[in-house]
Amino acid sequence: MRSIIRHNGSAPTLPDLRNLGTTVRILLAVNGAAMLAAFVRETRWEVLPAAVVETAGAVAPALILALALLWAAAPWIARQPYRVGAIAIAGIAFGATLAGHALGSFIAPRADDSLLRELGFALLVVAGLLYYFQLRARALSPAIVEARLQALQARIRPHFLFNSINGVLSLIRSDPRRAEEALHDLADLFRVLMRDNRDLAPLADEVQLCRQYLDLEKLRLGERLIVDWNVKSMPEDALVPPLVLQPLLENAVYHGIEPSPVPATLTINIFLSRGEVHAIMRNPYRDDGGRHHRGNRMAIANIRERLALHFDAEAALESRVTKDSYEVHIRMPYRNVAPPKARDARDAQAPGNVVDLSAERAKPRARTSIPTPGGRPWLKSRSVS
Amino acid sequence: MAEVPLRVLIVDDEAPARRRLRELLDDCASALPLAVVGEAQNGREAVELLQSIPVDLVLTDIHMPDMDGLELARHVLKVPHTPLVVFTTAFHEHALQAFEVNAVDYLVKPVRVQRLLSALQKVPKLRPLTPEKLSELPQSARRFLSVTERSRVVLVPVEEVVYLKAELRYITIRTAQREHLLEESLTRLEQEFGNRFVRIHRNCLVSRDFVRGFERRVSDDGDAHWEVLLNGVTETLPVSRRQQFVVREVGRELAA
Numbered sequence: 001m002r003s004i005i006r007h008n009g010s011a012p013t014l015p016d017l018r019n020l021g022t023t024v025r026i027l028l029a030v031n032g033a034a035m036l037a038a039f040v041r042e043t044r045w046e047v048l049p050a051a052v053v054e055t056a057g058a059v060a061p062a063l064i065l066a067l068a069l070l071w072a073a074a075p076w077i078a079r080q081p082y083r084v085g086a087i088a089i090a091g092i093a094f095g096a097t098l099a100g101h102a103l104g105s106f107i108a109p110r111a112d113d114s115l116l117r118e119l120g121f122a123l124l125v126v127a128g129l130l131y132y133f134q135l136r137a138r139a140l141s142p143a144i145v146e147a148r149l150q151a152l153q154a155r156i157r158p159h160f161l162f163n164s165i166n167g168v169l170s171l172i173r174s175d176p177r178r179a180e181e182a183l184h185d186l187a188d189l190f191r192v193l194m195r196d197n198r199d200l201a202p203l204a205d206e207v208q209l210c211r212q213y214l215d216l217e218k219l220r221l222g223e224r225l226i227v228d229w230n231v232k233s234m235p236e237d238a239l240v241p242p243l244v245l246q247p248l249l250e251n252a253v254y255h256g257i258e259p260s261p262v263p264a265t266l267t268i269n270i271f272l273s274r275g276e277v278h279a280i281m282r283n284p285y286r287d288d289g290g291r292h293h294r295g296n297r298m299a300i301a302n303i304r305e306r307l308a309l310h311f312d313a314e315a316a317l318e319s320r321v322t323k324d325s326y327e328v329h330i331r332m333p334y335r336n337v338a339p340p341k342a343r344d345a346r347d348a349q350a351p352g353n354v355v356d357l358s359a360e361r362a363k364p365r366a367r368t369s370i371p372t373p374g375g376r377p378w379l380k381s382r383s384v385s
Numbered sequence: 386m387a388e389v390p391l392r393v394l395i396v397d398d399e400a401p402a403r404r405r406l407r408e409l410l411d412d413c414a415s416a417l418p419l420a421v422v423g424e425a426q427n428g429r430e431a432v433e434l435l436q437s438i439p440v441d442l443v444l445t446d447i448h449m450p451d452m453d454g455l456e457l458a459r460h461v462l463k464v465p466h467t468p469l470v471v472f473t474t475a476f477h478e479h480a481l482q483a484f485e486v487n488a489v490d491y492l493v494k495p496v497r498v499q500r501l502l503s504a505l506q507k508v509p510k511l512r513p514l515t516p517e518k519l520s521e522l523p524q525s526a527r528r529f530l531s532v533t534e535r536s537r538v539v540l541v542p543v544e545e546v547v548y549l550k551a552e553l554r555y556i557t558i559r560t561a562q563r564e565h566l567l568e569e570s571l572t573r574l575e576q577e578f579g580n581r582f583v584r585i586h587r588n589c590l591v592s593r594d595f596v597r598g599f600e601r602r603v604s605d606d607g608d609a610h611w612e613v614l615l616n617g618v619t620e621t622l623p624v625s626r627r628q629q630f631v632v633r634e635v636g637r638e639l640a641a
Binding site: 158159162163165166167169170171173174219220221222224258259260261 | 398399400401402404405408427448450451475476493494495
């Protein structure tokens with residue numbers, strides 16, 4: 001969870017100093033800068049190539065030494081906070097420059113060598129490179145997060161899919177209408193599973209999806225599955241990460257209902273309390289030697305990660321095992337997209353008084369995102385201290 | 386020979402899956418004489434049914450409450466006129482790949498009628514599974530022990546077992562109600578059920594759930610040893626000198 005937040009761009013990160021790409025970039029940058037320096041210093045065109053080669057030769061010992069030292073110190077630097085790491089890198093560059101200078105004046109003393117100027121050159125190169133690497137990390141990291149998110153979401157148990165298809169097949173001859181209904185539910189479910197799920201969506205949509213999912217399970221399990229919905233007071237317009245509840249219900253069915261020889265009840269409570277949306281799911285559970293708990297842990301970790309991405313520390317997921325039941329409790333901040341006007345009105349009123357709920361509900365349910373600057377509503381920038 | 390219908394038992398915990406399989410078997414009936422002689426919701430029901438109805442082939446799901454398909458396959462071996470077992474499962478399982486090479490079939494749901502038919506046609510050539518082959522499967526501990534009594538298979542729920550005692554070639558299973566004789570190895574049982582039973586003697590495993598306490602006894606010749614006191618049965622069992630450490634271990638659990 002931390003790692004994802006670290007990726008979100010506002011916390012600077014040092015480059016991986018043992019990465020070949022990093023090394024090549026440093027080599028190119030230093031030699032490029034040296035070439036530029038020679039170009040600026042030498043006004044006579046005919047000796048310019050020689051001057052470039054000479055400068056490159058002059059920086060080479062220091063550069064190679066610096067790279068070797070950076071490689072050696074990389075694990076230590078990676079553990080340091082950004083500031084300490086940056087100072088260490090600059091220190092290494094200075095040390096290497098000093099050594100290179102000493103070596104240079106020993107082998108081939110030049111008339112115009114100035115230690116101070118070389119140190120200034122080293123400082124400029126280090127600062128420029130660090131800035132470049134930070135920009136690059138910032139540009140890349142959301143892509144990594146996004147890729148992970150998509151990969152995590154695409155998981156649904158093949159077990160469920162194939163059993164459901166088998167269930168539909170069993171209805172086609174005897175009850176074609178119910179088979180149609182079930183196929184539509186399945187299509188809806190997969191539409192949501194496969195779409196781009198980065199933006200927040202209304203809670204009512206998620207609950208609708210859960211109902212369709214449980215209808216499909218009911219088709220297979222019949223009276224073995226009893227669902228107890230307590231969602232009358234839920235805030236329908238609250239914006240939640242898509243698929244925040246469905247995977248948990250899937251787990252509940254898989255671990256709590258299917259192994260039970262007697263009909264079992266799945267309880268779902270969703271309500272608003274003190275500006276927070278609470279969702280509590282409970283299923284009977286009996287420990288049969290930890291048969292398959294990996295799937296459950298994965299789903300929980302995935303949802304935690306997505307809650308952290310959307311709401312950071314304002315949301316939480318807790319799971320609790322008692323003697324014969326398993327419970328998951330999700331807490332999320334209550335956010336709904338109200339137009340600026342409505343938001344003002346709400347702010348003016350007492351807290352907890354939900355304005356315009358009916359108006360919100362009457363509107364066609366569009367997937368909405370939190371308007372945040374930067375165009376990545378699902379990835380809120382937040383600095384980590 | 387060809388006119389003797391193949392008697393099939395369907396075992397699945399999901400009603401739609403049973404119905405689907407029945408439909409498919411009906412479709413196959415024109416190509417191959419067969420009769421669905423029963424349906425069961427789990428392995429336990431299936432074992433009960435097998436007592437009264439002769440069956441040639443059991444088509445069983447794997448994941449089921451109470452008793453799963455793999456455990457059913459183990460108990461089926463004790464049924465007189467042992468039926469063949471073909472597994473049906475919703476997705477490929479690594480556990481079952483072992484069967485493919487061993488020429489025992491399994492079907493992936495949803496099953497196509499052609500695939501089912503070809504599996505049925507192979508049935509006369511199949512051999513019953515052997516206990517050895519079944520024990521190769523990575524499976525969880527059984528929920529039942531099965532014993533044959535007057536040519537009937539009796540299932541004893543493992544949680545009802547008070548103790549297991551090896552005597553000559555047999556193991557005596559003691560429940561609160563009665564005793565059964567089982568032909569298995571005590572060491573194997575100890576491995577299979579892990580923590581449920583504790584070994585108190587070279588020839589005896591006791592269920593932790595039934596231990597009430599321990600009592601120090603001194604015999605006439607002055608030798609002292611521990612006896613296990615049990616819930617549900619009146620007899621007590623001696624703890625051997627080698628296993629004396631369990632008195633402390635289990636005693637601590639009891640105190641907790």
